[in-house]
Amino acid sequence: MRNLLIILNILLLTSCGFHLRGHNMQGKDFPFASLYLKSAAQTAFVADLQNSLELYKIKLTPTSAEAELTLDIVSEASDKQILALSGAGQVLEYQLRYRVSLRAYDRQMNEWLPAGEIALQRTLNYDAAQILAKEQEEVLLYRDMRQDAVQQVLRRLSRAKPRIEATNSPAPAQHYPIPTPP
Secondary structure, three states: OHHHHHHHHHHHHHHOOOOOOOOOOOOOOOOOOEEEEEEOOOOHHHHHHHHHHHHOOOEEOOOHHHOOEEEEEEEEEEEEEEEEEOOOOOEEEEEEEEEEEEEEEEOOOOEEEEEEEEEEEEEEEOOHHHHHHHHHHHHHHHHHHHHHHHHHHHHHHHOOOOEOOOOOOOOOOOOOOOOOOO
16 A cells, blocks of 8 residues: 555656756757856866756857857855854854856847856854764755756756847837827
8 A cells, every 4th residue: 555655656746747956957948059158267166067068968169259158157156154153152053155156148249147146055053073074064065055056057048038238229119199189
């Protein structure tokens, strides 16, 4: 009976369209085929993003002139802040933060993604008796935030469209009805 319930739950989950976060873009078409990834340094985030883009068959080009779209990773930063102290002044909790600023534009400098920031944070409970374990947990939390940021970038890129500025195109003519006297 228990096995039957497990099988029924699995069938219900798959039939309702359930999927793990980050695995829902299989076969997703991006509105561009090639991308130039502009970054100040080759960081772990940039490497993870490159790998993910290649998985989705996006051609990464060596120059922006060859690419349909340029993704500019403006900045990437991580920091740690004390959240809570014990009565004896020992650290009890840290807040870990990870931020990525980016924007995307095409060859004509039309903006596809406006300058924006992905900001993530996690809480790390700290115990001085478990220093090595907490250091490993901190590394894992930063890795998780980096992967989350990569997935957010992919989702934003999959929905990106060129935004042509209003100053570049003429305003549409406005026609107002002429009021008739009663």
